[in-house]
Amino acid sequence: MIFKVYFQDKANEVPVRENTKTVYVNGDSEKDVRIKLKSREINIEFVQAVKGAHLEYEQQSEDFKVLEI
Template structure:
């Protein structure tokens, strides 16, 4: 399943909505997606959203859509 992970670049600074980034990740479930991001980055994860159906189709049409591999 594809997940969209919203994150901040640093765990040290207070989160600001303007500094939120996102990445797309293929994982078995939300817990596996969170574990992969925590194991390979220093990101402060805000939320993880499962994408399927029309939502996934919409995201895949965007210029920034690229699956992240660790």
């Protein structure tokens, strides 16, 4: 399943909406995705499963790249 992860680059700073970035990660569950990204020093704000029409919409974006971790 593909998950869209909203995050901040620096784990020790207060999240600012304008600095939020996204990445797509292939994983079994939200917990699995968080474990895969744990080694990176980022502040994960939200993990959202992407499927169906939502996935099709996201795939149309130029920035759609799924990380295989």
